Amino acid sequence: MRKTISIPISPELAAELESARGEFVQKFGREPTGEDPIFFDPDCDTPVAMSEEKVTAMIVEAAREAGIREELIYAFEKSGYIVTKENQHLIPPEGLFAHNAAIDEYRRKHDRGKRT
Incomplete structure (x- = not known):
């Protein structure tokens, strides 16, 4: 039962x-x-x-519509985590590391693209 x-x-x-x-x-x-x-x-x-891919696509679409910064969306797509001040204590250290590393990666890629 x-x-x-x-x-x-x-x-x-x-x-x-x-x-x-x-x-x-x-x-x-x-x-x-x-x-x-x-x-x-x-x-x-x-x-x-729903498949994980479909759920992720829906979250990304909603985040863009809400005006969430692209580096945060990228970090979610790469790490699977949405990190906020309110929830960061609930995320395992490796998740925070992956999230922050993805933000750094996004910024490196896009900073490089702006330089001529």
């Missing part, structure tokens, strides 16, 4: 989860079960989780 636990969530997350449930019902004509992915691939005819 599966153990049920409760985790408090923000109102914003609750709204996103409810929206995802509604999209699932609209796409597949039924309520999701515990075996279905919360965020599914809308291009598939059956409920399957």
Whole structure:
């Protein structure tokens, strides 16, 4: 038997989860079960989780639309981490190193391109 636990969530997350449930019902004509992915691939005819590549592309698109600096987007693509002052203590040292190294790499590449 599966153990049920409760985790408090923000109102914003609750709204996103409810929206995802509604999209699932609209796409597949039924309520999701515990075996279905919360965020599914809308291009598939059956409920399957989105690929990591598709999720990354969606995050990058949203970051660009939000005006996030390109070196931070590049660092996310290279390291898989979105680092902020609020969450950096949660990221393992190797993740922070990879993120910062990617920012440095981006800056080196683009500084070099500006020189003539």
